[in-house]
Amino acid sequence: MNSQLVVEVSGLKKSFGKFEALKDVNLTLHPGELLGFIGPNGAGKSTTIRVILGLIKATGGSAKVFGKNVWKDSVVIHKDLAYVPGDVYLWPNLTGGQTIDLLLHMSGQKHTKRTDDLIKEFKLDTSKKNRTYSKGNRQKVALIAAFSTDVSLYIFDEPTSGLDPLNELIFQQKVKQLKDSGKSVLLSSHILSEVEKMCDTISIIREGKVIETGSLESMQHLTRNAVTVKTAKSLGALQKMTGVYQLNFKNDQQTAAEFSVDSDQIGSVMAFLSQNQILQLKTTPPTLEDLFLRYYHADNEQKVGE
Amino acid sequence: MAQYTQTFALLKANLKRDWLKIVVWLVVLAGIxxxxxxKFQGIYGTHNQIQTIAQTLRSxxxxxxxxxLTHASLNTAIIFAxxxxxxxxIFMVIFNYSLAVGASRGQEESGLTEMVLGGHPVGRLAPLSAAALELLVADGLFAIITGIGMTLANMPGSDGxxxxxxxISLAAVGWAFGxxxxLFSQLVADSHNVAIYNYAFFGVTYLVRMMTDVSNPDYTWWSPFGWIEKTNIFISNNWLPVWLFIILGIAAFAVAVVLNVNRDIDAGIIQVRGGKRRSGFLRGPATLLFWNQRSVSLFWLIxxxxxxxxxxxVFNSIGKLVNDSPVIKQVLGQSGVRALEKNQILSFVGxxxxxxxxxxIISGAMVINxxxxxxxxxxxxxxxxxPHSRYYLLTTYVLYGAILSVVVLFATMMTTMAVGNATLSHPLxxxxxxxxxxxxxxxLALFLSILVCFIGVMPRLRSIVWILLGGAFxxxxxxxxxxxPNWAMKISPFYWFNKVPIREINGEPVVWMLAIAVVLMVIGYVGYRRRDYEN
Known part of the structure; x- marks a missing residue:
């Protein structure tokens, strides 16, 4: 049983009328794994998750959770699953506290000390009516209910889009605790750094297709840092260093440069830079946008080559 | 005036969004x-026809x-009016309510108002004013179309x-209620509650109108809804009620403006109170539905x-024969008169x-909706x-809606009986x-099943059930x-029981109506299990 895949999606297709939302989605989530599912807005993350949850029916391919058909056996699957949507809408007339209790009851769970702790940690005023909550507070309600649910699979669909950095940190801690206690987690996001920090495996989706899946290490090439630097001495030697790409000097003396560098080479490059007396230094991790731009370019080049 | 900036731009946007709704309503309301x-001259053209219907109307x-019907000398136009x-x-009020809620609270709920007011140089009062103007446009169109149409119809006894x-008075009553x-849209923070306030207000004015009409029509002036009767169309053509409607409308709008300026966006004047932090009651879809619907259900019952x-x-006055001349009493005898009176009340009960x-049906259908x-x-x-199946979810809503409908109908029949029989010397x-x-x-089962069928198969077209219900009514x-004509009467499901309660229920229509209901219900269930959720 333990070796059984928690989520197994292969060749998944979904059309809405003529629009093909999902063309070819493949995902696997092993027990105890934390799978990051990233892609830009409209790529099909939520659609995939909604198929996995049995809310909408796949047009082709197969999707299984705990080895069961997500559409036919949705009720059985939902017994062992917790879900937090990206846009949480709650019944306006209930208070946050009542909603948490309701959600727990519906999943066959109980309001425990853990629930109270979560309410304290997320600093949620549970006596307020849902209609008065901001987006972030509604998300907290759903997150508290999900985190105090004891099941084996947790699905989060862009859960931190309304949270401030402090609450985002709490979220990351809680997800780590889930992982430490052997739970499986599917986390969709368009924020690369969030996924990078937490996930074992990452799947990238673009225009309804999963285009890359792998561990963080195997995707190291995706995590090049962009460096902007000014030094006192010339940086001409950078051209010959390994792991340095897209080098661009900003002046003739070659003391100001922009380039990107592989994460595993950053140590040696930094050492070299400091030898030349750094005046200014800025490094930024690549944004998801850069990543997708690269994929677009790759696609175009391929087309030219064909 | 700065607070009204861009009112007309918003009005244009509103009309662009609502034009189909307005056109459909206008075609139906003005057209029919x-x-x-x-057609009216063909129905009540002769003196005899007029006298017969006048007797009925005087009961x-x-x-x-x-x-x-107060006037002594009658003609076709007066009967029509x-x-x-x-x-x-009534229809004008419903039409304006639906437009007003959509253009004010509905728009605010969807976040549109916030976007428009927050990020664009638009006056704070512009959305409210645009909503008011939208109603004015819709009602104005109704008045113009209907006025021209009436002039062309040229009924005997009518005048320009x-x-x-x-x-204009029909347009005015709709506009004023709109x-x-x-105003109510400023008081409470969601369109659902606004609708409740709306229909509570309408209900009270309608009841006052009804009670006073039967007891003493002079008091009907107390109900804004009653003013529509005071126009005395084609008799004395009294324009005072139109002015009253306009004054009421302007006053209501003025109050709405004052309230609007003094409230936050997305909030109502009536503050939302905090509540309990825990709930042992809410355990699943069923208890949740009950919790969310309990006050509306109670409202319906009361x-x-x-x-x-x-x-x-009013039962005792309904029982009285209009034509109670001594001759007729003599011919029929004591028991004959009583039997006739009883029949009259029974058909009224029908x-x-x-x-x-x-x-x-509306009360239950709203739950299922x-x-x-x-x-x-x-x-x-x-x-x-x-872990709750879709069948369970649908069944929860259908059962709650059906039970509410049945209980509401039963309670209404029973209170009618209790009060009605108290007024009669020979209770029914x-x-x-x-x-x-x-x-x-x-x-009741038929209409609720039609709705379930729509929600399961084509939920976007579910509003057709209101058209069917309105048509049957x-x-x-x-x-x-x-x-x-008789064939048209047969379209309405009510037709098949129109002899009840004077005669027994005919078993045949019961069987086929329930059979259709079951088939529709099954289609709805299967469809609901198989379709995608929209959100």
Whole structure:
């Protein structure tokens, strides 16, 4: 049983009328794994998750959770699953506290000390009516209910889009605790750094297709840092260093440069830079946008080559 | 004036969004109105026809439904005005309510108002003013179309002033109630509650109108809804009510403006209170539905019981024969008169059965509709990912809606009986009330099943059920007065029980109506299990 895949999606297709939302989605989530599912807005993350949850029916391919058909056996699957949507809408007339209790009851769970702790940690005023909550507070309600649910699979669909950095940190801690206690987690996001920090495996989706899946290490090439630097001495030697790409000097003396560098080479490059007396230094991790731009370019080049 | 900046731009946007809704309403409201006017001479053209219908209209039952017929010398146009005024005013109010809520609170709920006010140089009062102007445009169009149509219909006894007074007063009553609705939109923070306030206000004004019409028409001035009767169209053509409507509308709008300036966006003047931090009661979809619906359900029960009470209170005057000349009394004898009077009350109970059933269906259908609106609003995505099947969810809503409908209908019939029998010297046997109640159940099941079928298969078209219900109601309530042909009467499910409670229920229509209901229900269930959730 333990070796059984928690989520197994292969060749998944979904059309809405003529629009093909999902063309070819493949995902696997092993027990105890934390799978990051990233892609830009409209790529099909939520659609995939909604198929996995049995809310909408796949047009082709197969999707299984705990080895069961997500559409036919949705009720059985939902017994062992917790879900937090990206846009949480709650019944306006209930208070946050009542909603948490309701959600727990519906999943066959109980309001425990853990629930109270979560309410304290997320600093949620549970006596307020849902209609008065901001987006972030509604998300907290759903997150508290999900985190105090004891099941084996947790699905989060862009859960931190309304949270401030402090609450985002709490979220990351809680997800780590889930992982430490052997739970499986599917986390969709368009924020690369969030996924990078937490996930074992990452799947990238673009225009309804999963285009890359792998561990963080195997995707190291995706995590090049962009460096902007000014030094006192010339940086001409950078051209010959390994792991340095897209080098661009900003002046003739070659003391100001922009380039990107592989994460595993950053140590040696930094050492070299400091030898030349750094005046200014800025490094930024690549944004998801850069990543997708690269994929677009790759696609175009391929087309030219064909 | 800066706070009204861009009102016209918003008005244009509103009209662009609502034009189809407005056109459909106008075609139906103005179209049927003019068509009836054009056909009316054929129905009530001769002196004899007019005298016969006048007798009917003078009875208390008809007074309570249509308002009093005061004038002595009658003609076709006066009969038309008497039959149509109250009836059409109801539709105008519903039309304006639906527009007003959508353009004010509905728009704010969807986040549109916030975007428009927050990020663009638009005055704070512009959305409210645009909503008011939108109603003015819609009602103005109705007045113009209807006025021209009435002039062309040229009924015997009509005159230009009366034609236009009729058209404008109907537009004015709708507009004024729409303005009151804009006022309520400032008080509470969601469109659902605004609708409750709206219909509570309408209900009270309608009941006051009905009670005073039967007891003493002078007091009808106390109800804004009653003003529509005071126009005395084609008799004295009194324009005062139109001015009263305009004053009421402007006053309501002024109050709405003051309230709007003093409230935050997305909030109501009436503050939302905090509540309990824990709940042991809420355990699943069923308890959640009960929790969310309990106050509305109670509202329906009390409102309908009040309606039953007020109809019951006029039973003794309905029983009185209009033509109670000594000669007739002598011919019929004591028992003959009593039998005739009893029949008169019984057929009134039959009409009440239709009215109450339509309202009871609305109460239940609104609950079942919630299954879809909650799906669209995204509330259900957290329920649908818990271990409850779609069948269970649908059954929860259908059962709650059906039970509410049946209970509301039963309670209304029983309060009518209790109060009605108290006013009669020879009370009606309870079996008659049970009979009409039982006869209405298949109709109720049919309409709720149609709705379930739509929600399961084509939820976006679910509003068709309101058109069907409204159509059936108009045919059965109004068809006889405008001499609708028999085949048209048969379209309405109510037709098949129109002899109840005087006669026994005919078993055949019960069987096929329930059979259709079951088939539709099954289609709805299968469809609901198989379709995608929209949110």
């Amino acid at each position: 109105f003019i068509a009836v006017a054009a 208390s039952a008809m007074k309570s439904l249509f308002g009093p 008497t039959e149509m005024a109250v009836f059409w005013a 002033s009366g034609d236009w007074l009729f058209a 303005m009151v609705s804009l 409102g309908m019981a009040l309606l039953g009470t007020s109809y019951g209170s 009409i009440l059965g239709i009215i109450f059933t339509v309202l009871a 919630h299954l879809y609106t909650e799906e669209r609003q995204g509330y259900l995505q957290l329920v649908n990912t818990t 046997a309870i079996k008659y009330y049970y009979r009409i109640f039982a006869a209405m159940l298949p109709v 108009i045919i059965s309530y109004f068809g006889r007065l405008i001499n609708l």
